[in-house]
Amino acid sequence: MAPSRAGTREDFARLVRKEAPSLKVQRETEDFCTLVTKRRAELLEDPNFDEKKHSPSLLELVKETNSF
Numbered sequence: 001m002a003p004s005r006a007g008t009r010e011d012f013a014r015l016v017r018k019e020a021p022s023l024k025v026q027r028e029t030e031d032f033c034t035l036v037t038k039r040r041a042e043l044l045e046d047p048n049f050d051e052k053k054h055s056p057s058l059l060e061l062v063k064e065t066n067s068f
Helices: 005-019 034-043
Strands: 023-029 058-063
Touching: 005 023, 005 058
Parallel strands: none
Antiparallel strands: 023 058
């Protein structure tokens, strides 16, 4: 879970693809916690809040299995 500040989430996804090719990003979820969702809604009122930079999202990874 991370915000996309300075590309950290994207860097993590790239690192997963490079270092653990059996893991795949299955889904990216922004609404994963009611507390975070509530706080995000409050912060949308703040002109300094940049949702793309400051809101975390959850990356769900799955391990691919070989089926024979």
